[in-house]
Each structure stands twice: as C-alpha cells, then as structure tokens.
Amino acid sequence: MQFNSFSDFINMGGYGFYVWLSFGVSALILSLLLISSKRGHQQIINQIAKRKQREDKLREAKALRKKHNEKNEEAKKANAALNEVTE
Amino acid sequence: MWKWLHPYANPEVSYHLTNKLLPWFSGLAAVFLTIGLVWALLFAPADYQQGDSFRIFYVHVPAASLSMGIYFAMAIAAFSSLVWQLKLADASAAAIAPVGAAFTAIALITGAAWGKPMWGTWWIWDARLTSELILLFLYLGVIALHNAFEDKNLAGKAAGILTLVGVINIPIIKYSVDWWNTLHQGSTVSKLGKPSMSLDMLWPFIFSFIGFSFLVGVIICLRFRNEILARNSIRPWVRELVKNKAC
Numbered sequence: 001m002q003f004n005s006f007s008d009f010i011n012m013g014g015y016g017f018y019v020w021l022s023f024g025v026s027a028l029i030l031s032l033l034l035i036s037s038k039r040g041h042q043q044i045i046n047q048i049a050k051r052k053q054r055e056d057k058l059r060e061a062k063a064l065r066k067k068h069n070e071k072n073e074e075a076k077k078a079n080a081a082l083n084e085v086t087e
Numbered sequence: 088m089w090k091w092l093h094p095y096a097n098p099e100v101s102y103h104l105t106n107k108l109l110p111w112f113s114g115l116a117a118v119f120l121t122i123g124l125v126w127a128l129l130f131a132p133a134d135y136q137q138g139d140s141f142r143i144f145y146v147h148v149p150a151a152s153l154s155m156g157i158y159f160a161m162a163i164a165a166f167s168s169l170v171w172q173l174k175l176a177d178a179s180a181a182a183i184a185p186v187g188a189a190f191t192a193i194a195l196i197t198g199a200a201w202g203k204p205m206w207g208t209w210w211i212w213d214a215r216l217t218s219e220l221i222l223l224f225l226y227l228g229v230i231a232l233h234n235a236f237e238d239k240n241l242a243g244k245a246a247g248i249l250t251l252v253g254v255i256n257i258p259i260i261k262y263s264v265d266w267w268n269t270l271h272q273g274s275t276v277s278k279l280g281k282p283s284m285s286l287d288m289l290w291p292f293i294f295s296f297i298g299f300s301f302l303v304g305v306i307i308c309l310r311f312r313n314e315i316l317a318r319n320s321i322r323p324w325v326r327e328l329v330k331n332k333a334c
Contacts, residue, residue: 001129002139013133015140018204022143022197023128026150030302033189037309042332044313048320049333 098315099324101175105312112308116301123295131291143201145292149299151194154222155257157187157303161229162254165247177243178318180250181233182310186303188226195219206270214263215271218256225253239318 003009012019127145134141161183168176198216199209210216229246236242264273275284284292319325 002131002133003129009129012142013139015138015204018140018200019142022146022200023124025196025200026146026193029189029193030306033185034302034306034309037306037313040313041309041316044316044320045329045332048316048325048329051320052326052329 096173096175098175098178098319098322102312102315105308105315109305109308112301112304116298116305119294119298119301121298123291123293123298126291127295131288132285134288137205140201140204143197145295147194147197147201148292149296150190150197151219152296153299153303154187154191154194154219155260157183157190158222158225158250158253158257161187162250165243165250168243169247169251174240174243174318175315177239177247178314179307179311180229180243180247182307182314184226184229184233184246185310186306188223188230189306190299190303191219191223191226195223202270211270213269213271214267215260215269218260218263221256222253222260225249225256229253 010016010020124145127142131142131145133139161180164176164180164183167173168180195216198219202211203209228249232246232249233242236245263269264271316325316328
C-alpha cells in the first residue's frame with residue numbers, strides 16, 4: 001500500500017484533481033457507452049415487434065378490403081342480372 | 088481451408104456465438120480491470136519524477152494504444168466488406184467505430200489531464216496530440232457515414248472507404264514521437280526486447296491493459312448483435328426471436 005490514510009489516497013501527492021479527473025471521465029464515458037449499447041438490444045427488438053404489428057394490421061386491412069370489394073362485385077352482378085330480367 | 092469459417096458468415100450463427108461470448112468477456116473484463124486498477128491506484132510505486140500523477144498512465148496508455156488497435160480492426164473489417172462483400176463485416180465495422188471513438192476521446196482527455204501538471208498545458212499542437220485528434224475525427228466521420236444512408240450497404244461502402252484512407256494516420260500516430268520533436272515522451276512499454284519500466288509498475292499495466300481489451304470485446308459484442316438484428320429484421324429467425332422477447 002502506497003498511502004498512509006484515505007485522505008492521502010484522495011490527495012494523490014497533490015495531483016488528486018488530475019488523477020481523479022482522468023479516472024472519472026474515463027469511467028463515465030465507458031459506462032455510458034456500455035449502458036447505451038446494452039439497452040439498444042431491447043430497443044431494437046421492440047422496434048422490430050412494432051413494425052411487425054403494423055405490417056400485420058396492414059395485411060388484415062388489405063384482406064378485409066378485398067373481401068368487401070368482392071362482396072360489392074357480387075351485389076353489382078346480381079343487380080345487373082335483376083335489371084336484365086326486369087327489362 | 089477456410090471452410091470452418093463459413094458458418095460464421097451466417098448472421099444467425101454469429102448472433103448466437105456473440106451471446107455465448109458475452110458473459111465470458113464480461114467476467115474477464117471485470118476481474119482484470121479490478122485487479123489492474125486497484126493495483127495501479129493503491130499499490131504501484133509513485134514515479135520518482137512525476138509522483139502520483141503518473142497513475143494516469145494506467146488509463147491513458149491502454150486507451151491510446153487500444154484506440155489505434157481498434158482502428159486497425161475496423162480497417163480489416165472494412166477491407167473484407169469492400170473486397171468480399173461480407174455483410175457481417177459491415178455490421179462489425181459499424182459496431183466497432185463508436186468504441187474506438189470513445190477510447191480515442193479518453194486518451195485525449197486523460198492526456199490533457201496529465202499534461203497540465205507535467206507540461207504546464209492542457210493542450211499543445213504537436214505531432215502526437217494532433218494526429219490522435221485526427222483519429223477522433225476519422226472515427227466520428229465513419230460513424231456519421233454509417234448513419235447517413237438509409238441503405239446500409241451503401242453506408243458501409245462509404246464508411247469503409249473513409250476507414251481505409253484513414254489507416255495512413257495510424258503509423259503517423261505511432262511514430263510521431265520518433266519522427267518529430269514533441270513534448271510527448273517516447274514509448275516505455277512497447278519497446279522491443281525489454282520495456283524501460285520497473286516490474287512493479289509494469290504488472291498493473293499489463294492487467295489493466297488486458298482488462299480494457301476485454302471491455303472493448305464486451306462493448307463490441309453488444310453493439311455487433313444490435314447491428315445484426317437491425318440489419319436482418321425481416322428474417323424469420325429474427326421475427327421468431329422478437330416474438331419471444333418483445334415487451
């Protein structure tokens with residue numbers, strides 16, 4: 001052990017400010033990078049899930065519209081047939 | 088001969104391999120960094136000229152040499168992506184760049200905090216400091232290019248070319264202290280043969296250097312798997328994974 005007391009350790013032989021500035025800034029930068037990289041995983045998963053949900057909804061709406069159009073088409077045909085008969 | 092490498096060109100295999108590597112890298116990084124930094128701060132002897140300010144060395148030197156090593160790794164990835172069109176190489180280059188930028192910033196900041204008490208100035212425009220600052224700008228340029236295009240292949244190509252052009256800066260940083268007169272001291276650790284440093288100062292350095300290297304591995308793994316997911320979002324295996332893990 002190079003230091004006699006805790007305050008000696010903090011003081012770093014008069015260079016405390018510079019030493020702790022270096023170690024502090026390094027720890028800050030690295031932990032921010034580490035945390036943001038780790039969080040990114042869940043964020044990307046949620047993003048993809050959301051996109052998939054939107055796609056599913058779109059697909060459903062498309063199918064519904066198609067069904068609707070087909071029904072309309074049938075009604076039109078029936079109407080035309082009816083018209084022909086009544087004429 | 089290269090057949091064993093083939094499965095790793097598959098994003099799914101690489102994703103799962105990365106997940107398996109992560110806990111090992113994290114554990115080793117924690118152990119080596121704790122031992123190295125406690126040793127460096129508490130037990131390593133103070134320098135006979137620089138006193139305790141010399142303890143900045145244990146962050147500054149690993150950060151600076153890793154900032155160059157990481158650039159080299161990124162350049163290899165960029166080269167493989169440009170030549171062999173490996174999509175995963177692009178993903179890894181994009182994952183590596185922010186880590187390199189962080190270590191370059193740390194090298195510059197700790198260097199300034201060491202320069203102030205030793206040289207009397209936070210900053211001086213000499214060869215070593217300026218070339219390291221250019222390295223930071225290269226990293227920032229690469230990150231910007233990766234994010235500048237919607238099409239990730241195009242982005243990878245642009246960023247890759249910048250990366251390869253920037254490789255010229257690495258030997259300039261490395262040899263700047265020999266080629267030009269500079270305030271920055273010459274290398275003490277990587278002298279071939281025997282380092283000009285006493286062993287009780289060198290050992291904590293070796294531990295913290297290995298610890299920082301594993302930490303680089305951890306962060307790159309974390310970012311690499313994010314890149315894989317983002318770039319393969321329409322693949323069935325990603326969809327399956329998302330179904331289980333989304334919240």
